Amino acid sequence: MERIGLAPGGKTGEVLAQDIAQKFPQLVTITKATHNRLYAKVDKAALVPLCSYMKDNLDFEHVTCVGGVDWLEEKKMQVVYHITSYANKVTAELVVDLPRDQPEVDSITPLWGGANWHERETWDMFGIVFVGHPKLERLLNPAGTEVFPFRKDFVSGRRV
Amino acid sequence: MIQNGLYDFIYGIALWLMQVVAWFFNNVLSWYGFGSWLVSPGVLEFLTTLLVALVVFIVGFLVSITFIWEERKILGRLMDRRGTQVGFLGLFQNFADGLKTFIKEHIIPDEVDKQLFNLAPVLLIAMSCLMICLIPIGPDFYMANLSAGLLLVFAIFSLAPFAILMAGWSSNNKYTVMGGMRAAAQLIAYEVPILLSVAGVVVLVGSLNFMDIVAFQQENIWLVVPLFLGALVFFIGVIAEVERIPFDLPEAEAELVEGWMTEYGGFRWGLIMLSEYVRGFAACGVLVLIFLGGWAGPDFIWPEVWFLIKMFLVFALFIWVRGALMRVTTKQILGLGWTKLMPLALINLGIAIALRMGGWL
Amino acid sequence: MAEMWLNMGPQHPMTHGLWNLRVKVDGETMTEAEPVIGYLHRGWEKITENRKFTQIIPMADRLCYGASMSWSHLYCLTMENLMEVEVPERAKWIRTIVLEAQRIGSHLMWLAALGTDLGSYTVFLYPVRERELFLDLMQNLCGARMTYNYPRIGGVRNDVPANFERDFTRVLNHFEKRLTDYEALCDQSTIFRMRMEDVGYLSAEKAKNLGVTGPNLRGSGVDYDVRRDDPYEMYDQVDWKVCVEKTCDAYARYRVKMDEMRESCNIIRQCIKRMKPGAIRVKPPRTAPKGKTGWAHVEDPRGEGFMYVIGNGDDRPYRLKVRSPIFVTVSAAPEMLVGYKIADVPAIMGSVDMCLGETDR
Numbered sequence: 001m002e003r004i005g006l007a008p009g010g011k012t013g014e015v016l017a018q019d020i021a022q023k024f025p026q027l028v029t030i031t032k033a034t035h036n037r038l039y040a041k042v043d044k045a046a047l048v049p050l051c052s053y054m055k056d057n058l059d060f061e062h063v064t065c066v067g068g069v070d071w072l073e074e075k076k077m078q079v080v081y082h083i084t085s086y087a088n089k090v091t092a093e094l095v096v097d098l099p100r101d102q103p104e105v106d107s108i109t110p111l112w113g114g115a116n117w118h119e120r121e122t123w124d125m126f127g128i129v130f131v132g133h134p135k136l137e138r139l140l141n142p143a144g145t146e147v148f149p150f151r152k153d154f155v156s157g158r159r160v
Numbered sequence: 161m162i163q164n165g166l167y168d169f170i171y172g173i174a175l176w177l178m179q180v181v182a183w184f185f186n187n188v189l190s191w192y193g194f195g196s197w198l199v200s201p202g203v204l205e206f207l208t209t210l211l212v213a214l215v216v217f218i219v220g221f222l223v224s225i226t227f228i229w230e231e232r233k234i235l236g237r238l239m240d241r242r243g244t245q246v247g248f249l250g251l252f253q254n255f256a257d258g259l260k261t262f263i264k265e266h267i268i269p270d271e272v273d274k275q276l277f278n279l280a281p282v283l284l285i286a287m288s289c290l291m292i293c294l295i296p297i298g299p300d301f302y303m304a305n306l307s308a309g310l311l312l313v314f315a316i317f318s319l320a321p322f323a324i325l326m327a328g329w330s331s332n333n334k335y336t337v338m339g340g341m342r343a344a345a346q347l348i349a350y351e352v353p354i355l356l357s358v359a360g361v362v363v364l365v366g367s368l369n370f371m372d373i374v375a376f377q378q379e380n381i382w383l384v385v386p387l388f389l390g391a392l393v394f395f396i397g398v399i400a401e402v403e404r405i406p407f408d409l410p411e412a413e414a415e416l417v418e419g420w421m422t423e424y425g426g427f428r429w430g431l432i433m434l435s436e437y438v439r440g441f442a443a444c445g446v447l448v449l450i451f452l453g454g455w456a457g458p459d460f461i462w463p464e465v466w467f468l469i470k471m472f473l474v475f476a477l478f479i480w481v482r483g484a485l486m487r488v489t490t491k492q493i494l495g496l497g498w499t500k501l502m503p504l505a506l507i508n509l510g511i512a513i514a515l516r517m518g519g520w521l
Numbered sequence: 522m523a524e525m526w527l528n529m530g531p532q533h534p535m536t537h538g539l540w541n542l543r544v545k546v547d548g549e550t551m552t553e554a555e556p557v558i559g560y561l562h563r564g565w566e567k568i569t570e571n572r573k574f575t576q577i578i579p580m581a582d583r584l585c586y587g588a589s590m591s592w593s594h595l596y597c598l599t600m601e602n603l604m605e606v607e608v609p610e611r612a613k614w615i616r617t618i619v620l621e622a623q624r625i626g627s628h629l630m631w632l633a634a635l636g637t638d639l640g641s642y643t644v645f646l647y648p649v650r651e652r653e654l655f656l657d658l659m660q661n662l663c664g665a666r667m668t669y670n671y672p673r674i675g676g677v678r679n680d681v682p683a684n685f686e687r688d689f690t691r692v693l694n695h696f697e698k699r700l701t702d703y704e705a706l707c708d709q710s711t712i713f714r715m716r717m718e719d720v721g722y723l724s725a726e727k728a729k730n731l732g733v734t735g736p737n738l739r740g741s742g743v744d745y746d747v748r749r750d751d752p753y754e755m756y757d758q759v760d761w762k763v764c765v766e767k768t769c770d771a772y773a774r775y776r777v778k779m780d781e782m783r784e785s786c787n788i789i790r791q792c793i794k795r796m797k798p799g800a801i802r803v804k805p806p807r808t809a810p811k812g813k814t815g816w817a818h819v820e821d822p823r824g825e826g827f828m829y830v831i832g833n834g835d836d837r838p839y840r841l842k843v844r845s846p847i848f849v850t851v852s853a854a855p856e857m858l859v860g861y862k863i864a865d866v867p868a869i870m871g872s873v874d875m876c877l878g879e880t881d882r
Contacts, residue, residue, distance in 0.1 A: 036751060061729040064818060065827050067842035080829060080842070082816065086729065086743065089750045093816070114732020117852040118844075125566075140559040140881060150567055239646040334527050338549065338863065405640050406712055413534050414638045414867035486712045487640030489864035490549065 165300030220292030261430030276330030298464035339419030349497030356505035360512035374454035538877030603815030638867035676802025721869035735824030740774035
């Protein structure tokens with residue numbers, strides 16, 4: 001049976017990956033691309049330009065997920081973006097590395113409103129600051145919490 | 161002055177009782193003056209009136225409780241479940257519930273306006289009970305036979321939103337205030353069409369007395385036949401009047417928690433709920449009296465039984481509506497009242513006037 | 522009336538769980554809205570970092586009580602992507618069947634909740650009655666009624682019981698008749714249409730931009746379904762259609778969910794026909810390499826469910842991130858609510874199908 005997953009006029013992940021690699025030769029590294037997947041490592045300076053480009057030119061309409069990862073031993077934080085294109089039926093995974101002592105990255109909420117609460121939750125849990133976010137306040141934790149509970153140096157079960 | 165079989169019957173009992181008491185005073189204590197005062201007509205009339213009121217109230221109360229039972233059973237069947245199960249046919253569930261609300265704690269929130277908060281349910285229950293005594297159940301079974309009984313019933317009906325607004329405001333809660341406001345807004349939507357549809361009846365009969373209305377229907381025809389539109393408008397209107405689904409906006413539990421009675425609990429809440437069914441009793445009673453011929457029916461059972469049968473059937477219709485429909489919003493009930501019910505009620509009034517002028521009825 | 526903030530929740534009949542919708546009302550019109558969540562936050566993602574891979578499967582069931590199968594399945598799918606395990610074909614067929622049965626069950630629960638929101642207890646009880654049949658099927662399959670613990674990394678726990686196909690066919694035949702009943706009760710009811718149509722407007726652009734997914738997105742006219750556009754299990758092997766409605770209001774979201782139930786029946790029938798005997802499970806590796814990542818997204822009954830997992834070199838995940846569809850949809854609630862009346866809140870939020878277990882995690 002033919003594969004239903006591909007959109008008739010859409011571009012595959014490989015084509016999109018080439019497009020992005022040409023547009024951002026230094027700051028974006030494409031790690032892997034298949035017909036409906038796209039994996040890239042992005043420098044934090046290039047994140048918002050890349051996302052604007054993806055939104056405006058490559059039909060990426062939907063933010064599936066924004067999540068943080070705390071790499072304690074490597075002394076870095078990661079923000080992992082999963083962005084989906086409804087038109088091309090491709091999901092892109094963008095990974096941004098941040099220094100652990102100053103985790104700051106530009107917010108993509110102005111581009112996609114769907115990232116709003118994801119970024120807010122990531123700040124709530126990891127303390128990663130999203131510059132330009134409209135309302136960076138506690139979401140799942142009660143207001144006034146002073147710790148970031150999903151960081152690896154937070155001991156589970158301890159009294160806050 | 162009451163003149164009916166119930167009165168005479170109770171007068172006889174009171175007379176017999178008073179004669180026993182008077183004999184005791186006359187012959188044992190030798191208080192001759194007091195004994196003969198006890199059997200004087202004035203005292204006996206007063207006592208009999210009280211006893212008649214008590215009997216009528218108890219009957220109305222029991223019928224209302226049976227309404228609750230009927231609602232639970234029929235609604236249960238409509239929803240593919242069994243309804244109440246306590247006691248014979250589930251009849252005792254309401255008494256168990258009443259007992260439960262009775263032994264609950266009285267909670268008065270700190271921030272409420274205490275006088276009004278306590279006064280509002282009293283007013284509401286008193287108004288509901290007042291209507292029981294205005295509904296004649298049979299030619300020989302009523303409390304008061306006023307020449308403008310129909311008008312008085314509707315005057316009392318339309319007082320209830322006032323008590324609801326009072327309850328909502330005094331509870332000092334945003335939801336209750338909204339519920340009270342909705343009750344007031346809703347009043348405008350349904351009261352005018354109801355009164356217009358009743359006006360058709362009054363035009364045909366030429367009297368506001370329930371006895372006259374029923375007598376007219378016994379002589380001619382049940383008014384639901386010529387005034388079908390009026391009966392329909394009245395039916396929809398009284399559903400709004402007694403705040404049942406689909407018009408229970410003041411207590412819309414999905415958005416306003418419990419509406420204007422959010423802050424009431426325990427026995428106050430129980431009585432408020434009961435008073436709704438008392439109002440349902442009054443609404444069904446009026447509908448039966450003015451459109452369905454009252455106690456008119458074949459002679460093999462008492463007229464009072466006919467009346468009650470018709471009332472239960474009308475209430476079954478109420479229950480059916482509740483089982484099938486959803487709640488409307490304030491905007492929609494105002495639209496319904498003014499754009500649909502009003503013209504229908506006016507057409508109905510026109511039909512009544514035409515029938516009257518043409519001399520057909 | 523002056524503007525005021527109204528807290529609808531955390532204890533409010535509209536919320537279906539534990540969240541708080543703060544709305545600013547001018548009279549009864551909403552001018553601002555702000556959802557507040559977090560009352561049910563358990564630190565699910567942090568807990569999983571201290572659990573073995575297999576221990577997380579029953580935990581994933583607890584993410585959503587209404588659609589637990591789809592969450593434990595999503596977890597297993599994610600782990601299979603991480604460990605590069607290929608699932609046997611029969612297990613895939615079984616998974617497709619139980620996922621669609623779970624979708625029907627979840628949608629029935631949503632329809633029941635919508636019924637109470639709109640004030641019709643009948644619409645609550647009928648779907649709950651039919652949901653029982655699907656719970657029975659699931660119980661027959663895996664012994665549990667709500668939290669199944671049925672999918673495994675690399676397959677499913679056990680093969681289907683005797684008479685599985687017969688029972689499913691009977692239930693589906695019965696259910697499709699009942700679905701017509703619900704439509705008679707809802708779609709053909711003018712009041713239901715009045716309540717649901719033209720409220721909660723969410724344009725396609727807004728819906729895409731705000732990350733709304735699943736039936737709510739398709740109700741806004743966007744033709745996207747993960748099952749078709751990024752197929753997993755056996756969805757690319759069966760013949761079915763994606764249900765899309767163009768009107769973007771609460772009624773469109775309702776229609777999409779109702780059509781999806783029919784479509785799910787269709788999928789299950791095809792799967793039952795094409796299922797062949799074979800292995801149901803392969804043995805997965807016990808550990809995952811350190812730093813390796815895997816992710817999967819599925820079409821949960823409520824939208825796009827997503828999990829992202831990082832291996833730690835041992836039998837526990839380094840990080841497990843869950844994307845809950847309702848978490849994002851509820852953040853778009855102000856867009857749907859502002860400008861409508863308080864009375865429309867139950868209709869709008871009811872059409873969204875809230876589930877707080879997955880939202881707060």
